[in-house]
Amino acid sequence: MYRKTYEIQFHETDCKNRLKEAVLLNFFQDIAAVDAEIMGIGYSQIQNKNIGWFLTKYHIKIFDTIKNCGKITLESQSNGIMRITFIRDFDIFNEDNKKIGEATSSWAVADLETGKIVMPAEVFSGFPNVNRDELRSTFPKIPALKKVDFQKEFVAEYNNLDVNCHVNNAVYLTWADEILPFDMLVSTRISELEIQYKKQVKYGEKVIVSADFDEETMTLVEEIKLESGETACLIRQKRVIAE
Numbered sequence: 001m002y003r004k005t006y007e008i009q010f011h012e013t014d015c016k017n018r019l020k021e022a023v024l025l026n027f028f029q030d031i032a033a034v035d036a037e038i039m040g041i042g043y044s045q046i047q048n049k050n051i052g053w054f055l056t057k058y059h060i061k062i063f064d065t066i067k068n069c070g071k072i073t074l075e076s077q078s079n080g081i082m083r084i085t086f087i088r089d090f091d092i093f094n095e096d097n098k099k100i101g102e103a104t105s106s107w108a109v110a111d112l113e114t115g116k117i118v119m120p121a122e123v124f125s126g127f128p129n130v131n132r133d134e135l136r137s138t139f140p141k142i143p144a145l146k147k148v149d150f151q152k153e154f155v156a157e158y159n160n161l162d163v164n165c166h167v168n169n170a171v172y173l174t175w176a177d178e179i180l181p182f183d184m185l186v187s188t189r190i191s192e193l194e195i196q197y198k199k200q201v202k203y204g205e206k207v208i209v210s211a212d213f214d215e216e217t218m219t220l221v222e223e224i225k226l227e228s229g230e231t232a233c234l235i236r237q238k239r240v241i242a243e
Helices: 021-039 043-049 169-178 182-187
Strands: 002-007 051-062 071-082 085-093 099-111 150-155 188-197 206-214 219-226 231-241
Touching: 002 021, 021 043, 021 051, 021 071, 021 085, 021 099, 021 169, 043 051, 051 085, 150 169, 169 188, 169 206, 169 219, 169 231, 182 188
Parallel strands: none
Antiparallel strands: 002 071, 051 099, 051 188, 071 085, 085 099, 150 206, 188 231, 206 219, 219 231
């Protein structure tokens, strides 16, 4: 397990002084990358093999508003292999060391030229299989949209790209939030978030982001599609009234 404290900067908060959810995803990505380097399987250690890490799924629960915080602390650990993906967990703590959130993520290793998934045993050894009884999430299927309540088009720009020259995983959530009404964004927060990445988005590609909002349960199902009609990402977020 690796533990790291992040000092929240002014530009990482929204107009209600809350940590932006996309910034939290970047914190997850950072601590995962640091821990992977310590384990000997980080980006700098595998890039010469022409393979790279790709995030495939998230299931995140946030128990309390991350607001007016000078810093938060994350803990992360790798929990083994589930079929062809690697499971990594995260815990979030406030300045009083109170646990205020947790997450489970799924990662794959892919060939950087072909984009094809590489079987874990072909590149890493010694990883145990996941103990399913200890899994926080089995990543339930996100349903299709039944209707479209909000929709907007975006173009993948240079500053959206990550080290693999594809759109960074946190940008998908930024796009998903940008289509929502301002009043909803400022009066509510995400309490549970599921993201399933289906296809990489490259520089210059257009995406259409659509959302189906269930007002009774405060749940949004969102789909990010490429111009080809292919689904790049599915998101389900449950929102609650913000404190």
